[in-house]
Amino acid sequence: MMAKTQYYVPVGPIHPALKEPIRVEAEVEGERIVRVDVKRGFAHRGIEYMGMKRNAIQTLYLSERICGICSISHPYAFVIGSEKALGIEAPPRAQYIRPIIAELERIHSHILWLGVVAHEMGFDSLLFWTWKGREKVLDLLELLTGNRINYSVFMIGGVRRDIKESQIKAIKDAIDFYRIFTEEMKNVFLSDPVYKARTRGVAQLSREMALKLNVCGPVARAAGLRMDVRQDNPYDAYADIEVRAIVPQDIVGEARGDAYDITLVRLYEIEQSLDIIEFCIENMPEGRIMAIPNYVVLLSKIKKTKGEAIGMHEAPRGEVVHYFKYDGTRDGPAVWKVVAPSYNNINSWAPLLLGAEVADIPIVVAYIDPCMCCNDRVAVVRDRDGRIMDYSLIHRKAVEKTMRLKRELGVRA
Amino acid sequence: MTPEFITYAFAFPILGVFLGLVYKGIDRRVSARLTSRIGPPIRQPFWDVGKLLLKETIVPENAVAWLFNAMPLVAFASSMTLLLYIPFGILKAPLEGYGDLVVILYLLTLQSLAMAIGGFASGSPFSSVGAQREMVLMMSYEMPLATVIVGFALVYRSFSLTTIATTPVWNMVGPLAGIGILLLLVALLIVTPAELAKLPFDIAEAETEIAEGMLAEYSGRNLALFYLSDAVRGFAMAAIEVVLFIPFTLSSIFNLSLTGPALYIVEGLWFLFKVLVVYLLAITLVRTSFARFRIEQASRVFWVYVNIIALVGLALVWMGV
Amino acid sequence: MVNKMMFVLLKQLVKKPATNPFPVKHAPKNVTELIEKVQRGEVKINPPVPVPEGFRGKLVYDPERCIGCQLCIKVCPADAMEWIPELRKIRHYVSRCMFCALCVDICPGKKFPGEKKNVKALRMSEDFLLADYDKYSDSLIEEPPEAKEGGV
Numbered sequence: 001m002m003a004k005t006q007y008y009v010p011v012g013p014i015h016p017a018l019k020e021p022i023r024v025e026a027e028v029e030g031e032r033i034v035r036v037d038v039k040r041g042f043a044h045r046g047i048e049y050m051g052m053k054r055n056a057i058q059t060l061y062l063s064e065r066i067c068g069i070c071s072i073s074h075p076y077a078f079v080i081g082s083e084k085a086l087g088i089e090a091p092p093r094a095q096y097i098r099p100i101i102a103e104l105e106r107i108h109s110h111i112l113w114l115g116v117v118a119h120e121m122g123f124d125s126l127l128f129w130t131w132k133g134r135e136k137v138l139d140l141l142e143l144l145t146g147n148r149i150n151y152s153v154f155m156i157g158g159v160r161r162d163i164k165e166s167q168i169k170a171i172k173d174a175i176d177f178y179r180i181f182t183e184e185m186k187n188v189f190l191s192d193p194v195y196k197a198r199t200r201g202v203a204q205l206s207r208e209m210a211l212k213l214n215v216c217g218p219v220a221r222a223a224g225l226r227m228d229v230r231q232d233n234p235y236d237a238y239a240d241i242e243v244r245a246i247v248p249q250d251i252v253g254e255a256r257g258d259a260y261d262i263t264l265v266r267l268y269e270i271e272q273s274l275d276i277i278e279f280c281i282e283n284m285p286e287g288r289i290m291a292i293p294n295y296v297v298l299l300s301k302i303k304k305t306k307g308e309a310i311g312m313h314e315a316p317r318g319e320v321v322h323y324f325k326y327d328g329t330r331d332g333p334a335v336w337k338v339v340a341p342s343y344n345n346i347n348s349w350a351p352l353l354l355g356a357e358v359a360d361i362p363i364v365v366a367y368i369d370p371c372m373c374c375n376d377r378v379a380v381v382r383d384r385d386g387r388i389m390d391y392s393l394i395h396r397k398a399v400e401k402t403m404r405l406k407r408e409l410g411v412r413a
Numbered sequence: 414m415t416p417e418f419i420t421y422a423f424a425f426p427i428l429g430v431f432l433g434l435v436y437k438g439i440d441r442r443v444s445a446r447l448t449s450r451i452g453p454p455i456r457q458p459f460w461d462v463g464k465l466l467l468k469e470t471i472v473p474e475n476a477v478a479w480l481f482n483a484m485p486l487v488a489f490a491s492s493m494t495l496l497l498y499i500p501f502g503i504l505k506a507p508l509e510g511y512g513d514l515v516v517i518l519y520l521l522t523l524q525s526l527a528m529a530i531g532g533f534a535s536g537s538p539f540s541s542v543g544a545q546r547e548m549v550l551m552m553s554y555e556m557p558l559a560t561v562i563v564g565f566a567l568v569y570r571s572f573s574l575t576t577i578a579t580t581p582v583w584n585m586v587g588p589l590a591g592i593g594i595l596l597l598l599v600a601l602l603i604v605t606p607a608e609l610a611k612l613p614f615d616i617a618e619a620e621t622e623i624a625e626g627m628l629a630e631y632s633g634r635n636l637a638l639f640y641l642s643d644a645v646r647g648f649a650m651a652a653i654e655v656v657l658f659i660p661f662t663l664s665s666i667f668n669l670s671l672t673g674p675a676l677y678i679v680e681g682l683w684f685l686f687k688v689l690v691v692y693l694l695a696i697t698l699v700r701t702s703f704a705r706f707r708i709e710q711a712s713r714v715f716w717v718y719v720n721i722i723a724l725v726g727l728a729l730v731w732m733g734v
Numbered sequence: 735m736v737n738k739m740m741f742v743l744l745k746q747l748v749k750k751p752a753t754n755p756f757p758v759k760h761a762p763k764n765v766t767e768l769i770e771k772v773q774r775g776e777v778k779i780n781p782p783v784p785v786p787e788g789f790r791g792k793l794v795y796d797p798e799r800c801i802g803c804q805l806c807i808k809v810c811p812a813d814a815m816e817w818i819p820e821l822r823k824i825r826h827y828v829s830r831c832m833f834c835a836l837c838v839d840i841c842p843g844k845k846f847p848g849e850k851k852n853v854k855a856l857r858m859s860e861d862f863l864l865a866d867y868d869k870y871s872d873s874l875i876e877e878p879p880e881a882k883e884g885g886v
Contacts, residue, residue, distance in 0.1 A: 007538040009623075016620050028542065031708060054811070061811035061834050120621045122612055122705030125743055128448040132752050139786075146790040146858070152834035160839065161788070188738045194613055194704040295809055295840050358542055359707045362621040447743040449752040454760055702740040 006034070011361055013042045018365065019116070020372035024349065028358055036353045038346065043372045044379035048336050055331040056082060056156060056302045057295055063322070064150050066338060067374045069112060072105045073315030074338065075154040077322040080235055081311020082156045082333075085326050086301060088291045094158040095236040096284040100171070101145065101153060102313070103273040103280075107178060108137045109316035110266045110273075113369045114185065117263070120362035121198045126188065133181045140174045143167060156298060157291030168281050175274050182270050189263055199259035202360050203352050203367045206257060213351070214344045217318020218269065219368050221247050222262040224255030229314035241279055246272055259367045303331040317341040317369050340374030422497065429496035433644035434458040436689065440647070440697045447701045458644060462637050470633030475536035484531030485631070485638035491523040492642035492649065499652050500574055501684060513572035514562045517653065521558075521608055524642055525551050528610075528617075531639075532627030543626020546708050547610075547617035553715035554607045554614075560723035561597045561604075564730045565657065568594070574656060581660045590733025596726030598658050603719050605654070605695045607711070609647050613703035614711055622705075651692040652684075659687055756782045785860050790833045792861040797823050797878035799844040799855035806837035806856060818881055826876040829869035833858075 007028045013021035021042035027035035047066055051059040060082075063074040076098065083089060090098070111134040118126035138148045144167055145151035153161050163171075189195055205215065210223035220227050228245035230238040246268045248255040255261060292298040306328035313320045318341025325335035345368035352364050381389045389397075405411075438455035445452025472478050498517050525547060532544030566572050568585050586594060607614035618626045631639060662680055706714065757779040762768040771777040785791070802822035807815040814830035815837065835858050843854035866874055872882075 007541055009538045009542065016624050028538070030545065031542070055808070057809050057836065058811040061832065061836070065832070118704065122615065122619060122621065123703070123739075125444075125448045125701045126704070126739060128450065129739075129742060129746070132449055135752070142789065143786040146788045146835065147833060150832065150834075152790070152832075152836075184742070188742060192704070192737050192739060194706060194737075197710050198704060198707065295836070296805065299808075357707060357709075359616070359619065359622050359705075443747075446751065447747050449746045449749065451751045451753045451755060451759060698740065698743070702737060702743050 009358060011365075020370070022346075022365075022370070022372050024353070024361060024365065026353065026358070026361065031357045031359065033353050033356055033358065033361075036350050038349050040346065040372065041376050041379055044376040045373065046379075048338060048377065051336045052333060055299055056326075056333060057299065059332055059336065060154065060156065061152060063338070064152065066340070067315075067371050068149065069109055069371065070105060070315045070317060070320075071150045072102050072154065073313050073317075073320045074322070074340075076102055076313040076315075077311040077320045078324075079154050079156050079311070080313060081309045081322045081324050082302075083291075084309035084311065085307045085324055086156065086305050087307075088157045088301075090158045090236070090291055091288040092285040093162070093287045094289045094291075096280045097159045097161075097163055097289065098154065099237045099241075100163065100277050100280045101141070101151060101159075103276045104137055104141055104144075105151075106273045106316045107270050108134050108141070109369075110270050111137070111185075113266060113316075113366075114189065114263065116369075117199075117259070117363065117366045118189075118195070120366045121195070123195065126195075129188075130185065133178075133185070136174055136177055140170060143170055155290060155295075156302075158289050158293075160290070162289050163281075163284070171277065171281055175278055178270065178274055182267060182274070185270075186267050189267065195263075196260060198363065199263060201256075202259045202356070203262075203348075203364045204256060204258040205348055205352065207255070209348075209351065210257060213347045215318075215348050215368075216344050217315070217341045218262055218265045219318065219345050219348065221245055222255065222265045223257035224249055229312050229319045233312055235312070237280055237283075238276075240283070241276055243272070243276065259363055262367055299331040302326060304328060308335075315341055317371060317374075318345060338374075338377070340371065342368065342371045343375040343377070346370060346375065425496050425501075426493045429493070429645050429648065430641060432685070433641070433646075433648040434462065436648050436651070436692055437644045439689065440692065443693055443697050444701045447698070458640075462640060465632075465637035465640060466634055468633040470635055471630075473535055473537060473630045476630065477534040477536070480534035481531060481630075482635065484527045484534065485635040485642075488524045488527035488531075488642040489638040491520045491527065492645040495520040495649050496645060498574060499649055500656060501652075501681065514565065514574055514577075515572055517574065518558060518562055521646070521650070522551065522555065524646055525608070525610070528627050528639065531631070531635075532617075535627075535630035537630050539623040539625070539629045540627050542623050543617045543619075543629070546623075547627060549708055550607055550614060550616060550711060553712040554604045554719075557600045557715060557719045557723040558604050558608070560720070560727050561601045564593065564597045564723075564727045567727070567730050574653075577657060577660070586730070587733050590730045593726040593729025593731075593733060594658070596722050596729065598654075600719050600723035600726060601654060601657070602695050603714075603722075605650055606699055607715070609643070609650055609696065611647075611696060612700040613706050615700075616705060616708050616711055619705055647692065647696060648688065651688045651695065654691050654695065655684065655687045659691075754783050755780050782863070785862065789860050789862075790835050790858045792828055792859050792864055793826055793831055793833075793835075793837070793876060794857050794859045795824070795826055795876040795878075796855045796857075797821075797880075799853055800824065800878075801842065801844050801855075803842060805840045805842070809836045809840050811836065818877070820884075821878055821880055823878045823881065825878075825881060827869075828864060828874040828876065829866075 009026045009028045010023065011026065012018050012023040023039040023042070025037045025039065026033045047062060051062050054062065060075055060078050063078045064071050066074045111130050115127040115130040115134070118130065141151060142148045144163060145153045145161060153159050205219065205223045207224050210220050210225055215223070216227065224247055226245040226247055228243060230243040231245050234243070246265050248261040248264050251264055251268060292301065305326045308323070308325040311322045320341060321339040323335070323337040324333045327334040348368065349364060353361065356364060381394055383389055435455065437458040441457065442452040442455055472481055495517060498512055529544040529547040532540040532547065562572070565577060568590065569576055583591060583594070606612065610618055618628060623629070628636065628639060662683065758768065768777060772779055800823050804817060806824065807817055811834060812830050812832045814827050816825040816827070818825055838854060838856045838858055841854040841856045843852040845852050864874065
């Protein structure tokens with residue numbers, strides 16, 4: 001009997017390597033992947049549509065829920081864009097508080113990624129250790145904003161919470177802690193023989209391929225492209241800081257664009273974030289924190305506004321772009337469009353997985369730090385005969401199903 | 414077939430399973446403490462086995478059912494037999510005289526083989542990939558493992574484990590061969606996690622890559638049997654290492670002259686302590702502080718580096734004896 | 735067979751675990767028994783990690799201070815507020831709340847005679863242990879007592 005030589009290995013939508021739903025279908029010969037297909041669209045939630053039905057303040061906090069981990073990136077892009085459309089500017093103090101929160105979040109997101117990628121190669125002790133270190137920045141964010149994730153501190157034209165003198169001391173303590181911790185992490189990650197063996201040459205993206213695939217964020221920087229929204233299109237306090245994109249050729253001389261380089265980029269970006277926070281707390285001007293403190297006034301101003309704008313922010317995963325159009329008839333965006341970094345970065349999976357090994361799937365999947373719920377923007381539903389079902393039909397069917405389930409389960413209406 | 418022999422034959426496996434699970438509990442606990450967690454209670458593996466035995470055993474639709482169900486039994490039986498070949502401190506192995514180190518080598522292999530066949534029989538792509546990996550890994554680490562055993566045969570002119578246990582290897586050899594034996598120890602320590610399918614060589618069961626691989630389709634009683642044989646194998650492997658490399662008895666170190674039950678209790682506890690130390694250093698610490706290799710990297714590690722270490726060790730032993 | 739991680743781990747071995755064993759160190763055999771024991775004071779529960787000042791926990795509603803302006807309903811992103819027209823008060827579903835505290839920011843509150851400043855009808859407490867089987871259970875709905883009695 002001839003043994004079967006090709007196996008079909010489905011990864012996802014539910015798989016131990018994936019924390020969010022996406023499907024990678026791989027045809028495997030021995031350990032080598034000979035055919036690969038990436039299917040997305042398991043986490044479409046219709047957030048943009050919901051946002052266009054609500055007022056701008058509600059939508060701002062809805063945008064925070066686009067991504068569970070970079071929960072300040074989307075609001076950041078949202079407030080930047082909205083402020084441009086409304087023609088208001090946040091007070092200087094708010095412009096310094098925002099980067100502090102955003103950079104703290106970058107630290108926690110990068111440490112999270114380092115832990116996840118360690119877990120993907122079975123290095124669970126490293127996962128526990130890095131996440132233990134991450135706890136401190138979450139505690140700090142809780143102290144500054146009142147919650148560990150979904151901080152809800154940004155507001156169109158400012159921030160909602162000021163940073164007090166006592167909190168500045170806590171921030172400084174955390175910076176000292178992370179200076180040491182990052183140094184330790186660099187030691188452990190970059191010197192570990194197995195980590196190096198598993199990441200060197202895996203998920204290798206050349207400069208040309210990175211440009212062709214339109215990747216962004218740390219993935220592009222690891223391939224040697226000097227791109228960073230904070231550098232190319234500075235906003236808020238970033239304009240005073242002159243952020244420079246971290247690329248591996250500045251650190252080790254050459255950029256190979258593999259998973260090892262991306263680790264390097266992320267580790268050094270944590271240090272860069274610490275520098276930015278330090279600059280911000282030292283140079284924070286005094287003053288108000290909101291341009292329009294009254295939400296009712298703000299909403300009525302939005303209702304009178306006509307205009308469109310784009311807001312951009314460098315999220316830990318890459319650039320987040322929000323487009324708005326305010327048409328002057330309602331107090332929320334008439335059109336709201338979100339572009340999340342994972343959307344571009346997931347494009348790199350198929351070419352990178354082709355010819356790779358089964359063992360590389362988790363690393364290729366994890367190296368871009370994918371956020372599936374960020375990137376599903378459209379869902380096309382077809383019925384059994386392949387006809388596209390329109391919105392009203394799906395809605396009717398959903399209502400019918402809910403009613404049926406409620407009846408069957410005897411749930412209180 | 415003396416009554417003593419039959420008592421041994423029943424008591425050893427039961428004791429072995431008990432100790433295997435206790436050591437697994439300690440291993441999990443220490444591993445948790447290494448990673449700054451509290452960890453499960455030490456009796457947790459017993460609960461795990463009990464719970465698995467209560468659960469439904471599911472056989473996948475496209476599995477070869479008889480093979481799929483037989484393999485856990487084979488693995489369990491071979492690990493039980495393995496226990497009967499290990500001299501417990503100063504106690505003699507029950508099956509002494511019926512087999513030697515080579516049988517132990519094959520019994521260890523048989524378990525991996527049973528898991529691989531079970532993986533192939535379960536008909537899931539993840540299991541098949543896992544089983545393929547297990548076969549490749551087995552082929553890689555058999556050679557250094559065999560080299561270690563040949564090295565011992567050279568020293569003792571015999572494969573019998575009891576002979577080896579009675580005279581410490583370090584008394585048999587000169588300084589040159591001593592270095593050789595040390596190299597063999599290093600080789601065996603590197604093979605240990607691969608033999609037990611633990612990190613950094615748990616490639617065949619990689620959770621994030623192939624969803625537990627060979628074990629993906631196993632559940633209930635079958636999984637419990639694999640779990641037990643895994644626990645026993647961990648204990649047995651550490652015990653073999655102790656017998657081979659640190660056979661010193663407490664009485665020989667301190668010149669004690671114990672007799673009767675006291676001797677057996679003290680020496681038994683001393684043996685268990687030695688096994689625990691080897692277990693924690695060779696298995697727990699290593700599995701906690703390493704990432705998983707890729708299969709071809711693991712093969713290279715064994716075929717090139719570990720083989721060189723083992724062969725140099727063998728050559729030194731050959732020259733020294 | 736030695737890497738830097740090993741030293742990090744061995745250092746952690748001698749330190750206390752980072753886990754806060756809340757509410758007890760290991761899962762009890764019988765949860766109800768544990769709860770009874772805690773109520774009798776036989777077992778002490780390990781407290782959770784304390785929350786910092788300004789933590790946004792469960793929303794607390796004081797209907798006495800509510801003037802019925804409906805501003806909180808206007809800004810609430812999660813539609814967690816319900817207007818009770820009969821009483822001109824609100825009802826808050828904690829199970830829907832997303833803890834953004836916008837309603838607290840916008841609430842004008844009311845001044846009782848003798849007070850200098852307005853006191854808000856809504857505030858964030860430090861209560862965060864909100865797990866419940868029923869999302870409409872009494873502890874997860876904040877409403878005026880009349881609404882509960884009157885059944886509106």
